[in-house]
Amino acid sequence: MKTLPTLLGLALLCAAGAAQASDNCTISLDGNDRMQFDKKSVTVSAGCRTVTVELKHSGALPATAMGHNVVITAAGDVAAVAQAGIAAGAAGKYVPANDQRVIAHTDVIGGGATTRVTFPGNRLRAGGDYAFFCSFPGHSAIMRGTLVVAP
Numbered sequence: 001m002k003t004l005p006t007l008l009g010l011a012l013l014c015a016a017g018a019a020q021a022s023d024n025c026t027i028s029l030d031g032n033d034r035m036q037f038d039k040k041s042v043t044v045s046a047g048c049r050t051v052t053v054e055l056k057h058s059g060a061l062p063a064t065a066m067g068h069n070v071v072i073t074a075a076g077d078v079a080a081v082a083q084a085g086i087a088a089g090a091a092g093k094y095v096p097a098n099d100q101r102v103i104a105h106t107d108v109i110g111g112g113a114t115t116r117v118t119f120p121g122n123r124l125r126a127g128g129d130y131a132f133f134c135s136f137p138g139h140s141a142i143m144r145g146t147l148v149v150a151p
């Protein structure tokens with residue numbers, strides 16, 4: 001009679017595992033030497049405890065010439081935050097410091113590098129209007145896309 005609770009426990013663990021597997025909590029983007037991200041839209045689940053942003057720079061140019069990062073803001077904040085990022089300069093990773101409009105941002109990387117950052121999923125709400133972009137000077141007009149938060 002000791003096996004029944006064990007089996008029940010295993011079944012519950014499996015169910016929990018399946019629920020997590022259906023959640024997408026990672027944003028993966030690839031930037032290149034032609035100033036492009038590989039995606040125009042990414043989707044994460046609203047229920048994520050933690051969201052991970054992974055950026056790979058598949059080009060070869062250095063960060064000083066073709067730097068890429070990923071900044072996440074509300075869609076309406078992209079232009080202003082990108083402008084403030086340019087003012088922050090390379091020393092500030094092209095991101096305004098302590099700016100509540102910045103939901104998350106990675107480091108700036110050059111060709112061959114990868115970087116990642118995590119942020120609390122509760123900074124996003126289902127159905128919200130979010131964007132991702134690269135805040136390296138001159139890149140945000142092209143290197144940007146939509147972040148969908150699926151219910």
Ligand code: CO
Pocket residue numbers: 031035066067068069134135136139143
């Ligand atoms: Co860039």
